[in-house]
Amino acid sequence: MKLLLETLQSGADYLAKRGVEDARLNMEHLLAHVLGCRRLDLYLRFDQTLNEPELQPLRVLLKRRGEGEPLQHLLGTVEFHDSEFVCDHRALVPRPETEHLVHLLVDKWFPKGAPPARLLDVGTGSGCIGLSLAKAWPAAEVLLVDISEDALELARMNAGRLGLNGQKVRLVRSDLLEHADGQFDLIVANLPYIPTAELKEISREVAHDPNLALDGGANGLIIVDRLLETAPEHLTENGLLALELHYDQASAVSERLQKLGFQAIQSAEDLAGIPRFVFARRPPLPPAPPASPDDARSVDDSPSISP
Template identity: 40%
Template sequence: MRLNSGNAKPPVIRDALLLAVQFLRRAGIPQPRLEAELLLAHVLEESTLRVITHDERPLTPAQWETYQQVVRQRGSGYPLQYITGRQEFMSLMFKVTPQVLIPRSDTEVLVETVLALKGDFAGRPCRILDVGTGSGAIAVSLAFYWPEAQVTAVDLSPGALAVARENARRHGVQVEWVQGDGLTPFLAAGRQFDLIVSNPPYIPSPQLSSLQREVQHEPALALDGGPDGLRFYRRLA
């Protein structure tokens, strides 16, 4: 489906945004104006502020074609974060791809709870293990805001670990990355940690098909918690 500007020439930014908002609203996107602006900022590789305050500029044919493509993609239910390749977490910007779960603001509570324990480890480094690290949002945030801590992160997915490593490089932090299944590599090696954190899969398998359409694009490995959603919690406990 095309966004029809009614003109052979590409529209100016103001009109392109209006067309995108109308399209996204019809597609059932909850915040069509905001997402239209974010998508155009992504296409133009500039801030949303510049997009909004300089909206009299005409788009080039290539920009207009690309913008139509990403707006249609978003209208189909594909997550905004996978289109732009980024998501903010703990005031840090993280790379995200379809290989990883999109970080949620709710998970920031976990990081903040751990950071509140800094005083308990005065004089010695805290050994922290992040199980099922995905994008590395938890591990990288802990290493960034608690540089004295020794952070280790494990994930079964090589693709997820590649994204996590890149996020660590972006933020200049040191994290030990391990490919493996949960606690298994560390139990086998007899390793111990002061704190173990995790945001494991918790959706019961029968409910996966009824999830919001955006969520269904995220990796099943990061969502499927088994028949009752508690499979990984039992393993961690």
């Protein structure tokens, strides 16, 4: 038997020695998970004695966390934009940067009273972006697409948990915009953007995310570029494209958007001050070609036929 406070301290030391950042906070989450209580409730229970049936599962989780398995996978859920999402190996762990993107869209780009009528989340993964926006904008029609059926299964599970299954929220397997029918007022995407050569340098935790959701090709922008080429035809007039990117890609992507004719291109920083997001409006449609003289004659100079 051990006191809760003693267990908390020894577990935090164990994680710190194994290179886990925020070791104390991680240990608090694991301990609250095993005890079935809120993390803050632990502070009222420091004198509680823990028995072997409680310590044994905690030891298993501690070992896995010390080996680099993400805390969110061990807990099975993650808090994101005031909702709880199931989180596992099928998709990226939702991160604070992505949550900030949702905040920017809701609070800045589409303020209250003017939400998009139709929106598309490309490479939805767990569904955290699209489903959070669907919850913020109940009247919007939301399409979530991903090339991974495993990821879509996870997104469907989260949609059900949030009560968002139905006519307004649809999930479709699609390679980018291949099966995204119609036009949208907003297309948002957090696509794979890590250059292939950098994948060997990612943290132990990120290495548990599916490679399909990480690898952006030689320069990190292979998949992003494919989206940029096809996005205009899927955006409504003045429709918005919103992207989350790697820490050093905002400038290059902004230049690509400018060459493609996108309007009102802006970048925005994440909470760490890194230019992480790029926003752009749809390029204007090319003018319709003028009617040829032959077309004019076919209308105006056709012979009349007397009755």
